[in-house]
Amino acid sequence: MDQPEAGKAVASRLIRLIAEKGVGVLEQQREMLSSHLMGDLCLTYYRDPKTDCVGMELAPAARKKDVVEKERCQLEPLVQAKLVGDIYPTGFSQGRTMRNSETVDQMRYVGQREEDGVIITELRNGRGVRYIHRVSRRAGSPCVEVVTEVVNGSQETITLEMLSSFTLGGLTPFAPGDAEETLLLHRLVSSWSAEGRMKTQTLEELGLEPSWACSSANSIRWHQTGSMPVREYFPIAALEDTAAGVTWAVELTHGSSWQLEAYRRDSGLSLSGGLADRECGHWMKRLYAGESFTAPRAVLTACAGGANEAMQRLVENMRPAVEAQLPPSERDMPVIFNEFCTTWGNPCQERVEQLAAGLARHGARYFVIDAGWYADPVKGWGSNLGEWIPNEGQFPRGIKAAADAIRAQGMIPGLWFELEMCGESAVTFGWLDQLLQRDGLPVTNGCRRFWDMNNPEVVSYLEKRVIGLLKENGFGYIKIDYNETIGIGCENPDSLGEGLRRQIEGTQRFFREIRRQIPDIVIENCASGGHRLVPSFLEITSMSSFSDAHECPEIPVIAANLHRAVLPRQSQIWAVLHPEQTLQRVHYQMASTFLGRCCLSGGVDRLSEEQWAAVEQGIALYHRAAPVIDKGFSRRGGDEPRSYRHLKGWQYVARTGFEGEAALVVLHSFAGAPETVSVPLQGNMKIEELYAREGIAAKVENGSLTVSGLKDFDGVAVYLT
Structure with missing residues (x-):
């Protein structure tokens, strides 16, 4: 086809798409295709019989009864992809998003089946390109895993320039409209020696409100380009519906360039992510006739609770493989x-x-x-x-x-x-x-x-x-x-x-x-x-x-952050010990290691007997508390630091074992900390062992642990049963 004819063909397709989609929201019919109970999650598939678009809804099973029908909300396709040569999306999209291109518009539902607990949904375009979407759950996991495969069943070579690992739309399904001022997006920011800071913003602050005509593609993509996948952000996000008390969390698993995207054109927010696309990660992939490509695995969950609970569910999904x-x-x-x-x-x-x-x-x-x-x-x-x-x-x-x-x-x-x-x-x-x-x-x-x-x-x-x-x-x-x-x-x-x-x-x-x-x-x-x-x-x-902040006062802050991203049994935290350190500093360092795996370094062969006694007491408590450090749920409180390099206030991490029979509270004070603080406990607990410098006391009263005698930059660990 010569260039003028090719131009006419593209123009014709574009005119057809505009005529079909208009400038606003396409009114879709939605019928339930299937529903699946996966642990404490309910996975529901919907199909638009007019367009053959298929979408997926994820909700806590106990809250499925509270789901409502959304107004002015298109069905989010199961797969987002872009093939070279297909028309790019409208709505001022290029450079901001590659979602909802002609590639997606051409996908049609073929069928769905369940094999060995895996829900397999197949889509296909008119040229024979197949999109196979698989959802599974590891035994005992509070999450589901999503894998998307593209099979080139055509007789031509195709080139992908974007492919999602997962997409999730219609958020929040617990509100019929925009859910204004109630949706929070949580992300984990990361930089060298300051990993995992929680960044929380409303959708309004992010500019993710739909326009009056629902015609502009409002999107934010955050991504990491390169071979250090946790260099600017962790590939983790959570969307919290503060009115319904439900949070969705998603995680990408691969170790190279990735992207996550929050997209909103109507009353429903969509989350998607996968390999960083052509615009963000210089990624394209050719598939010859008969070849296939599978996007990296993604992990999804939802729960009644906040981002802290939802992200720790993602962490627990790793446990069987670890x-x-x-x-x-x-x-x-x-x-x-x-x-x-x-x-x-x-x-x-x-x-x-x-x-x-x-x-x-x-x-x-x-x-x-x-x-x-x-x-x-x-x-x-x-x-x-x-x-x-x-x-x-x-x-x-x-x-x-x-x-x-x-x-x-x-x-x-x-x-x-x-x-x-x-x-x-x-x-x-x-x-x-x-x-x-x-x-x-x-x-x-x-x-x-x-x-x-x-x-x-x-x-x-x-x-x-x-x-x-x-x-x-x-x-x-x-x-x-x-x-x-x-x-x-x-x-x-x-x-x-x-x-x-x-x-x-x-x-x-x-x-x-x-x-x-x-x-x-x-x-x-x-x-x-x-x-x-x-x-x-x-x-x-x-x-x-866990970090390179080995001799820094921010060690316990970073270590606490990582409870949202890493199993504590895998998070190696250093206590760098030197003979010139005070006993207060030794306790601060050792107490930090109770937030993960205890690793010693420094001038250990030159420590005094008194210093070693403090270290040995810490090691003994670490061993005693290891089952709780390994298998438990963490709550964090105190003051959220504004500056990691100039810490003020105090923080605690209270980790309760899964059986509820034991708990470990790790507490650190910073500059200007109060002399006495209280930590709420879960259940009827009593103190078994206190790890702290001389002069610090702890007691349980009225369902809380009270610690007194604190000075700036103290470290305390309390084991309770």
């Missing part, structure tokens, strides 16, 4: 020691042996040798990544002798790697055929380049230098760090964003290969602290570094 791959040494959540804040990148045989001998009697199970063990005698360790050869000067008897010394003290030795990188001082920095490229050049960030994790030669090299080194030298723990981002992506026949997606697939495949070859190894996930705290990484590792 527990299934935990090595035996992880079952009781032991204490970790990492020597980075002890030697600051200069570990050696003598120091390892000294530290291991001193720690043996204090209850640590893992001893991790961090960065610097491979340092070049001249160039140092910071830019010497990629060769992974132990420094003979630091370890004259070999790195195995250090691992053996740790095991001789009854601990499991661990070793740090940044295995996806090459540093400029390493020979591998020049192996261009094995490195990621963009614009025909290696992707270079500062002094780092990136291995191509889908290159068989790279995988073979890393199996020898990483897995082989671990096996040959008796290490039972690996800390995998990641301190740069690939950005918009890397060369791939389809797009830069697709190259990035495949790179992260290769990385996660290598993580699994480590586990396959060393079944009982403990894998720690770290990315400049907490930049990879997403389910696809969390579910294949034992634990994660």
Whole structure:
């Protein structure tokens, strides 16, 4: 077809779409297609018989009776997609959203079935492109999981430039109209050493009110571009209906560029998300005839309650996968020691042996040798990544002798790697055929380049230098760090964003290969602290570094934030201890670790007997409270900090075990804190143990825990039954 004819065809299709849709809301008929009880959730599908559009409603089963019919509200399609060549959406959309294009308009309902608890809905366009939407639920989970697949059943090559993992519309179904001034969007903001701050805004503040004619596509997309999926936001959102007392929460699971979107054109809000699209993430994907592509998994839930409750339901969805791959040494959540804040990148045989001998009697199970063990005698360790050869000067008897010394003290030795990188001082920095490229050049960030994790030669090299080194030298723990981002992506026949997606697939495949070859190894996930705290990484590792705020007063604030995104049993929190610290500071640090996994570092071999007594008391309480830390529900209160670097007021996290028989209250005071505070308790509780400096008292009265004697920057933990 020549260009004038092609232009006429596009114009004709556009005129037809405008005529069908008009400038306002298309009045749709809606009939129930099916309804499914999935745990305590009710999943209902609706179909418009005129357009064949199918949508999905999610509600707490106990509140299904309160759902009302919405006015001026289009049915949200099950799948949002955009194929190259199809007409872009109207409503001033380009650059703001790719939703509701001609691709979506052409989808027609084919059928629905249920297989082994999975609800499968199929849509198809006139050319034979199929969209298969699957919803399932893990046993015991308070959530559902959504997977969307595109199958090219046509005889032509098609190119995706946007595909949702999930869409959810008609929010809120508990109000017939706009639900003005009652809907809150909650998001988790993240930056280095300040992860997980809750950001809450009304839809009105976000500009998500429908226009008088319902013709403008009002949308906000928030996204992360690159290989650090938790760098600006967590891929988590919650919408709270404050009038109905119901909250919906959604989470994307993958580890590369992603986007979430809140869209409103009429009285109903729609949430959708998936891979960052062509506009946000430079992503396109070609499918030849007969090929298929599946978008990354998404997790959805709804509950009677607020964002705190809803997000913790998302966290619990990870538990079965996490527990299934935990090595035996992880079952009781032991204490970790990492020597980075002890030697600051200069570990050696003598120091390892000294530290291991001193720690043996204090209850640590893992001893991790961090960065610097491979340092070049001249160039140092910071830019010497990629060769992974132990420094003979630091370890004259070999790195195995250090691992053996740790095991001789009854601990499991661990070793740090940044295995996806090459540093400029390493020979591998020049192996261009094995490195990621963009614009025909290696992707270079500062002094780092990136291995191509889908290159068989790279995988073979890393199996020898990483897995082989671990096996040959008796290490039972690996800390995998990641301190740069690939950005918009890397060369791939389809797009830069697709190259990035495949790179992260290769990385996660290598993580699994480590586990396959060393079944009982403990894998720690770290990315400049907490930049990879997403389910696809969390579910294949034992634990994660919660942040890099290791010696900062904001540790308990960040650790509390992460109860909305990470199982506390996986959230490794450091207590960096030094002999010059006061006992008050020791208690502050140790109490912070009760919000997750306890990891010690610092000058532990130089602590006084009095300091060690405070540490040992903390470790003993940590072990006692471990079942509640592992399996419980957290409530947070006190003062919401405005500045993390200049904390004021106080906070508490009250975590109650799932059985309700025990609870742990972790409390921290900041600048200007009150001398006495109260924490509401659930149930009839009594104090079993108080962890605090001398001068602090605690008692239970009138259903609350009262703590008195506080000064600025105190840390307290109270175990109750």
